[in-house]
Amino acid sequence: MHQLFRLVLGQKDLSRAGDLFSLDDSEIEDSLTEALEQIKVISSSSDYQTNNNDQAVVEICITRITTAIRETESIEKHAKALVGLWDSCLEHNLRPTGRDEDTPHAKIASDIMSCILQNYNRPPVMVLAIPIAVKFLQRGNRELCRNMSNYLSLAAITKAELLADHTEVIVKSILQGNTMLLRVLPAVYEKQSQHINRHLPELLALMSQLEQPEQYHLLRLLYMAAKRKQPEVLQKCIPFLMDHLKDSTHSDVILNILIEISGYEPAALDSFLSALREIAERSSYLVGQVARIYGAVGHVDEVLLCQKTKSEEKRQVEHELELVLCPPLSPHPQSLSLWCNIPIIFELCMNSLSMFGISCLLGGWCANIFSHLIGFLVILMEFSISV
Numbered sequence: 001m002h003q004l005f006r007l008v009l010g011q012k013d014l015s016r017a018g019d020l021f022s023l024d025d026s027e028i029e030d031s032l033t034e035a036l037e038q039i040k041v042i043s044s045s046s047d048y049q050t051n052n053n054d055q056a057v058v059e060i061c062i063t064r065i066t067t068a069i070r071e072t073e074s075i076e077k078h079a080k081a082l083v084g085l086w087d088s089c090l091e092h093n094l095r096p097t098g099r100d101e102d103t104p105h106a107k108i109a110s111d112i113m114s115c116i117l118q119n120y121n122r123p124p125v126m127v128l129a130i131p132i133a134v135k136f137l138q139r140g141n142r143e144l145c146r147n148m149s150n151y152l153s154l155a156a157i158t159k160a161e162l163l164a165d166h167t168e169v170i171v172k173s174i175l176q177g178n179t180m181l182l183r184v185l186p187a188v189y190e191k192q193s194q195h196i197n198r199h200l201p202e203l204l205a206l207m208s209q210l211e212q213p214e215q216y217h218l219l220r221l222l223y224m225a226a227k228r229k230q231p232e233v234l235q236k237c238i239p240f241l242m243d244h245l246k247d248s249t250h251s252d253v254i255l256n257i258l259i260e261i262s263g264y265e266p267a268a269l270d271s272f273l274s275a276l277r278e279i280a281e282r283s284s285y286l287v288g289q290v291a292r293i294y295g296a297v298g299h300v301d302e303v304l305l306c307q308k309t310k311s312e313e314k315r316q317v318e319h320e321l322e323l324v325l326c327p328p329l330s331p332h333p334q335s336l337s338l339w340c341n342i343p344i345i346f347e348l349c350m351n352s353l354s355m356f357g358i359s360c361l362l363g364g365w366c367a368n369i370f371s372h373l374i375g376f377l378v379i380l381m382e383f384s385i386s387v
Contacts, residue, residue: 002031009038014053017060025071032065036081040088043108055104066115075119083128086112095140106141117151126159134166137173149180156187167192171199179210182217189224197233204240219253226260234261235268242272245279255289262296270297
């Protein structure tokens with residue numbers, strides 16, 4: 001260890017601590033691990049929390065060490081000693097005092113945290129740091145927890161698998177109010193879907209308390225669950241989604257989730273069709289998405305109808321509809337009563353086309369009905385011209 005570090009830390013000489021900043025980074029770089037180990041000894045002493053001199057010496061030395069590590073880019077070399085000192089802080093009280101002041105060990109943890117977790121793109125460092133980092137989420141220091149969450153969110157981008165083993169702790173922290181960690185859950189969902197699915201209803205209950213970016217991450221998580229076809233989980237969430245569909249901020253995302261659900265569990269949306277229609281009437285740009293849901297649910301209804309009705313009965317229904325919609329035309333006076341129904345039939349065509357989309361109407365015998373309506377109008381127009 002460098003002579004000045006040995007003097008300052010060995011004798012806890014506050015008067016010489018400032019001289020460490022006069023040394024070149026490269027001159028002390030080899031001494032940093034040993035200095036960190038000595039700081040750990042000092043901060044673990046029984047009187048450290050009441051010894052202002054020792055606290056000041058440690059604070060100055062940590063600042064000098066972390067500066068040198070950043071400047072020399074030697075984090076991987078000293079990561080083990082740095083994380084070891086960080087971990088030792090967990091053995092002490094980290095909760096703020098009555099005056100909202102950090103405790104001595106909370107200050108050490110905060111100073112070290114940024115030096116370590118700013119290297120979220122260095123896997124060897126994160127392998128050491130993340131198991132310790134998640135422990136701080138449960139230690140009752142809100143500011144420390146908030147800053148930790150920011151860094152863990154960045155770590156989830158590059159090394160999500162390292163966070164996956166700690167999903168339960170992360171979810172628990174979110175439910176306790178640390179909602180910033182919601183952005184981590186989509187990154188670990190593929191590996192820990194069962195853990196997260198168990199808590200989805202509780203997480204969704206937080207929606208009204210969240211800022212807009214956090215709401216987006218929560219809905220993104222729900223979309224991932226929908227893509228994985230988890231009907232037993234998602235059916236409980238549908239009423240929640242319908243309630244928030246009225247908010248235009250997230251209506252597009254929510255409808256995409258409902259579309260995914262309708263692809264494999266359309267019956268679950270049957271009782272919500274009228275509400276979806278109201279949404280489409282109010283926001284025309286959502287008609288296409290609503291039409292896809294109607295199409296999926298309508299297809300199921302048609303299958304059920306086919307199961308309950310014999311084929312002969314279905315043909316009879318179609319025949320009767322054809323007689324009603326497309327009777328033979330003649331200049332006979334009785335045909336005039338049919339002519340009077342043109343506005344009604346035309347409105348039916350246009351409403352069906354605009355509200356539910358062609359995709360909803362072109363399935364099974366509904367397509368025949370639609371084509372008969374159009375054919376009937378064409379025949380009437382030709383008849384009008386000829387007359």
